[in-house]
Amino acid sequence: MQPIEIKPGVYWVGGIDWDLRYFHGYVTPHGSTYNSYLIIDDKITLVDTVKHYLADEMLSRIKTIVDPKKIDYMVVNHVEMDHSGSVPRVMEAAPNAKIVTTPKGKKGLEMHYKKEWDYILVQTGEELKIGSRTLKFVQTPMVHWPDNMVTYIPEDKLLLSNDAFGQHIAGTERFVDQLGWDIVREAAASYYANIVFPYGDQVKKALDVVETLPLEMIGPSHGLIWRSHIPELLKEYRKWSGNEPDRKALIVYDTMWGSTREMALALQEGIEKSGVPVVMKFLQTNHISEVVPHLLTAKLVLVGSPTLNNGMLPTVAAFLTYIKGLRPKKRTGFAFGSYGWGGQGAREVASVLEGMGWEMPEETVNLQYIPEREDLDNLKQIGSKLAGAIE
Numbered sequence: 001m002q003p004i005e006i007k008p009g010v011y012w013v014g015g016i017d018w019d020l021r022y023f024h025g026y027v028t029p030h031g032s033t034y035n036s037y038l039i040i041d042d043k044i045t046l047v048d049t050v051k052h053y054l055a056d057e058m059l060s061r062i063k064t065i066v067d068p069k070k071i072d073y074m075v076v077n078h079v080e081m082d083h084s085g086s087v088p089r090v091m092e093a094a095p096n097a098k099i100v101t102t103p104k105g106k107k108g109l110e111m112h113y114k115k116e117w118d119y120i121l122v123q124t125g126e127e128l129k130i131g132s133r134t135l136k137f138v139q140t141p142m143v144h145w146p147d148n149m150v151t152y153i154p155e156d157k158l159l160l161s162n163d164a165f166g167q168h169i170a171g172t173e174r175f176v177d178q179l180g181w182d183i184v185r186e187a188a189a190s191y192y193a194n195i196v197f198p199y200g201d202q203v204k205k206a207l208d209v210v211e212t213l214p215l216e217m218i219g220p221s222h223g224l225i226w227r228s229h230i231p232e233l234l235k236e237y238r239k240w241s242g243n244e245p246d247r248k249a250l251i252v253y254d255t256m257w258g259s260t261r262e263m264a265l266a267l268q269e270g271i272e273k274s275g276v277p278v279v280m281k282f283l284q285t286n287h288i289s290e291v292v293p294h295l296l297t298a299k300l301v302l303v304g305s306p307t308l309n310n311g312m313l314p315t316v317a318a319f320l321t322y323i324k325g326l327r328p329k330k331r332t333g334f335a336f337g338s339y340g341w342g343g344q345g346a347r348e349v350a351s352v353l354e355g356m357g358w359e360m361p362e363e364t365v366n367l368q369y370i371p372e373r374e375d376l377d378n379l380k381q382i383g384s385k386l387a388g389a390i391e
């Protein structure tokens with residue numbers, strides 16, 4: 001396994017998880033990578049590791065450069081096991097190494113691995129000289145765990161940003177420009193929507209610091225490394241973290257016999273006629289984690305469910321539970337559905353959307369059994385009015 005030199009003396013020595021398809025509730029059709037970075041200086045430093053089952057792959061890349069025994073510092077930017085899972089293997093291979101992490105990082109490592117290791121504890125603003133280079137640490141709490149920090153190397157203008165700016169893509173390419181901005185941007189948006197979305201305020205604070213750093217390269221802990229498109233990336237992160245969706249509608253629904261789908265199609269027509277683009281997401285063919293990247297950018301969100309056993313469909317409930325946790329703000333919502341006798345499905349949807357503090361300018365539409373022509377015409381008009389409400 002070969003390392004890749006990303007800056008003179010700084011090597012990518014991570015692991016490629018070609019087969020990853022499911023990452024704590026998030027479907028990852030393109031797999032992922034866990035990026036570790038080896039810095040050869042007076043003090044040999046490894047920044048982050050890989051999931052435990054890729055430890056040998058990481059170590060074999062390291063061994064082509066240096067005997068792992070010689071590692072002096074093991075920087076742990078984040079305790080989550082996709083990055084710390086191979087710390088025990090590194091510490092076995094490098095018995096003299098010290099772990100460089102935050103106080104919360106130390107506590108988290110102790111709780112995960114129950115091992116006695118030597119630590120150097122760091123906080124925002126602290127520096128560690130490793131020879132010709134300096135490691136500067138910036139804590140980024142709750143982006144997306146309490147222990148998160150990033151490591152900046154001013155001499156290389158290199159930010160090792162851990163989960164921030166990551167994307168779940170496995171491949172032979174290591175740099176964004178090798179794969180193309182459009183593809184990587186989409187994967188970064190999906191990653192943000194599924195993992196970072198709830199922590200917009202904390203992201204803004206982290207961006208306030210990151211934007212002051214001279215940057216030539218950002219090495220995240222998943223996916224491709226940014227040596228191009230950094231201003232564009234930071235601009236996207238600003239937009240996503242500020243909850244500034246586009247003039248765009250997202251219709252999410254499920255159906256048993258097709259009535260709620262007919263309602264969804266009528267709403268789509270009304271919205272499109274008013275010049276607002278509409279994304280349709282049927283929950284039997286789209287995993288919820290494939291829907292939320294559109295939630296990131298849609299101002300208008302319509303959710304439809306028929307009534308099943310006095311409630312909404314479980315697929316819709318799963319979607320709503322997921323997005324409640326992601327805490328999208330400044331959205332306009334609408335609930336709809338077909339029912340047979342009780343009609344609780346659409347009402348439950350409405351109460352969840354209202355509970356998230358969304359604007360709900362139109363009354364919930366609950367139709368009995370099969371929609372009539374005039375029902376669908378009415379829904380088209382509601383679609384137009386909703387489109388008007390997000391002007």
Ligand SMILES: Cc1cc2nc3c(=O)[nH]c(=O)nc-3n(C[C@H](O)[C@H](O)[C@H](O)COP(=O)(O)O)c2cc1C
Nearest residue numbers: 256257258259260306307309310339340341342343
């Ligand atoms: C298994 C099952 C359970 C249902 N339970 C309820 C219910 O508790 N209350 C209700 O109002 N309608 C209930 N219905 C009726 C549906 O809500 C109704 O058929 C509706 O038109 C289906 O909309 P759809 O075509 O979008 O699936 C149930 C239907 C099925 C198949």
Ligand SMILES: [Fe+2]
Nearest residue numbers: 078080144163
């Ligand atoms: Fe993480």
Ligand SMILES: [Fe+2]
Nearest residue numbers: 082163221222
């Ligand atoms: Fe991660």
